[in-house]
Every structure is written in structure tokens, then in C-alpha cells.
Amino acid sequence: MIKEALQYIVGLGNLEVHYENGQSYSTQPLHLLKEPTTNPIEVRSLSGLVEYLTSEFDTESQLMVHVSSPTEVVAFSTLNLNKNRNEYIRATALLPSFSFDRFYDAEDFNIKLQSAFVKNEDRDIMLKVVGNIREENVKTVGDDGVSQAVQAKVGVATVATVQVPNPVILKPYRTFVEVDQPESDFIFRMQNGPRAALFEADGGAWKLQAMRNIKDYLNAALEQEIVEGKVIVIA
Known part of the structure; x- marks a missing residue:
């Protein structure tokens, strides 16, 4: 078939074709004319x-x-x-913007929780903790290296030490809004300031879901x- 195609091309111009050792050679370069493709x-x-x-x-x-x-x-x-x-x-x-592994100040974090996450029980608990903090210091409690506590308002006029929930199960907007947002585990950490951050803790399983x-x-x-x-x- 290659020979027939080259012989046809030879008839159209000043092109010479030679055959040697079972292979075809031409005296002019040949360029493939590709079929056009669409832009999506x-x-x-x-x-x-x-x-x-x-x-x-x-x-x-x-x-x-x-x-x-x-x-x-x-x-x-x-x-x-x-x-x-x-x-x-x-x-x-x-999708709304939210950066995991980054600490936000309490006000920005509160806004992000309400605008970039689907409402569920753990999100509401976090909102209560972050929205009612009464001092800048974040304390580490227990001996597991994970638990934290803050001074927060727990009643009309009552301030007490409140343990920071950890880990938390949340549903951030990470895929098309027409489908159910995958629920997964996050590590919730706070720093003096106060500042708060979320760290993904499901190994990326949410992507498959x-x-x-x-x-x-x-x-x-x-x-x-x-x-x-x-x-x-x-x-």
C-alpha cells in the first residue's frame, strides 16, 4: 500500500521514489495530513x-x-x-475557596466553615467553639499529643475551658454541587491568636467516593x- 501511495504522489510532482532492502525512500520530505479535531x-x-x-x-x-x-x-x-x-x-x-493545612484567624475560619462546608453536626460544634473563644491562648491537655482546650463562652455569662473537638467529620464542597459531597475525617488544630486549621486525614479516599x-x-x-x-x- 505504501508503494501505491508513493507512486500516486510521484505522479503529482517532482518526486522520485527508490526502493532498497525492502524499504521505500523519497527525494522529498513527506508530511502527514492529520484529520482535524474539535475544541471542547x-x-x-x-x-x-x-x-x-x-x-x-x-x-x-x-x-x-x-x-x-x-x-x-x-x-x-x-x-x-x-x-x-x-x-x-x-x-x-x-467550588468555593478553602486551603487545608493553613491556619486562619478565628473570624475568617468561622466564615469559611459556613460558606465552604455542608452543614452537619461536627461543623456546628466547631462553629460554637471558634465563635465563642474568649482568650488568645490555646492549651494542650491530656498526654496524647492531640487534645487541645480553649477558654470559651458556654452560657449567657459563663466562660469555661472547652475541649477542642478532634478528629472531626466534615463535608466540604470539593466536587460538583449536583452530587452529594463526600464526608471524611479531618484533624482540627488551633494555635494562639487564636487561629484554626483543618488537615485532611482520609488518605484521599474522598476522591474515589x-x-x-x-x-x-x-x-x-x-x-x-x-x-x-x-x-x-x-x-
Whole structure:
């Protein structure tokens, strides 16, 4: 087939082809003309991705939807002749800002807890502790190297030593808002100031759970397209 293709090209211009030791050589450089590929549409939600796929706006016999991370999903086609794919749409989660492993002052930490975390029991306990601190010093209590205590308001006019909860189970916004946010363990630490910080303590297991949640959401939202063989969802 290579010989036939080269012979056709020779007929179009001043190109000479030589055959030696079973291989083909040309007197001019040859460049591969690649098939064009698409630039993906960028959206910030799973619902936008689902709306695009169900609209069948761009006709394609079958698309694969890949949950590549807790914050990114991409839909692409099969390989073309050049072994490249057309990426049709990419969804990237829009998330509130929160830096783990960083100490915030009490006021900023209080605001972050309310704006970047789903309400649950441990979050509310932390809000009460951080929001009612009455002095700057943070004490270490016990002999386990973990427990801490602060002076906090515990009643209308009562101040007492309150133990800082640790570890805590929280649900920060770390994936698309359309799916359930994974719950995981965090180490809650405080410093004089007072300042507070959260440290992730689940080894990244939340990422796998988030990706499963996204896949479950897409399987339900694209059920008809999956049954018809138009869409395949992987994570």
C-alpha cells in the first residue's frame, strides 16, 4: 500500500521514489495530513454537560464520558485514523475557596466553615467553639499529643475551658454541587491568636467516593442515552 501511495504522489510532482532492502525512500520530505479535531465546549456544571449530551447538537454515533477527577468530566469520541479523539465538552466544577493545612484567624475560619462546608453536626460544634473563644491562648491537655482546650463562652455569662473537638467529620464542597459531597475525617488544630486549621486525614479516599457519586448521577441523568448505546460513562 505504501508503494501505491508513493507512486500516486510521484505522479503529482517532482518526486522520485527508490526502493532498497525492502524499504521505500523519497527525494522529498513527506508530511502527514492529520484529520482535524474539535475544541471542547467548557461548562461549569454536570447539568450543563447532561443538557448538551441529551440535545444531540453535534451528531456522533457514540461518545464516552470520562469522570477523570472529582472536579472534571470530559466527553469524547472514538479514535480517528490518526489515533486522536474529538473532545466535545468538558465540565469543570465551580467550588468555593478553602486551603487545608493553613491556619486562619478565628473570624475568617468561622466564615469559611459556613460558606465552604455542608452543614452537619461536627461543623456546628466547631462553629460554637471558634465563635465563642474568649482568650488568645490555646492549651494542650491530656498526654496524647492531640487534645487541645480553649477558654470559651458556654452560657449567657459563663466562660469555661472547652475541649477542642478532634478528629472531626466534615463535608466540604470539593466536587460538583449536583452530587452529594463526600464526608471524611479531618484533624482540627488551633494555635494562639487564636487561629484554626483543618488537615485532611482520609488518605484521599474522598476522591474515589466523589467520582462514584458523579458516575451515579450521570448514569441516572443519561439513562436513555446509555440504553441506546449513544453514551458510555466510566470513572
